[in-house]
Amino acid sequence: MPKLPRLSGRELIKILEVFGFVVIRQKGSHIVLKKKTPTGEIGTVVPDHKELAEGTMRGILKQAGISMEDFLKEYSK
Secondary structure (H helix, E strand, O other): OOOOOOOHHHHHHHHHHHOOOOEEEEOEEEEEEEEEEEEEEEEEEEEEOOOHHHHHHHHHHHHOOOOOHHHHHHHOO
C-alpha cells in the first residue's frame, strides 16, 4: 500500500471538495461532509486536527469511496 502524505484536517477537506463533497456542519473539532450520488448520499467526518494519522485518513477515504490512486493523483496536482 502506498504511504499517504501527512495532511491537516483542513487540507484533506479541500481535496474532498474536489471530489464533490460539501461541508454540512461542524461540532467541536469534527467537520461533517456529504456528497449526493445517484444512489443516495455519502457522508464522512473529518477531525479538524493539525495532522491526521494515516489510519484515520485511510478510514475517511474508505467512507468517502475514494480510491488511494485517485486521492494521490489529486493530491499531487
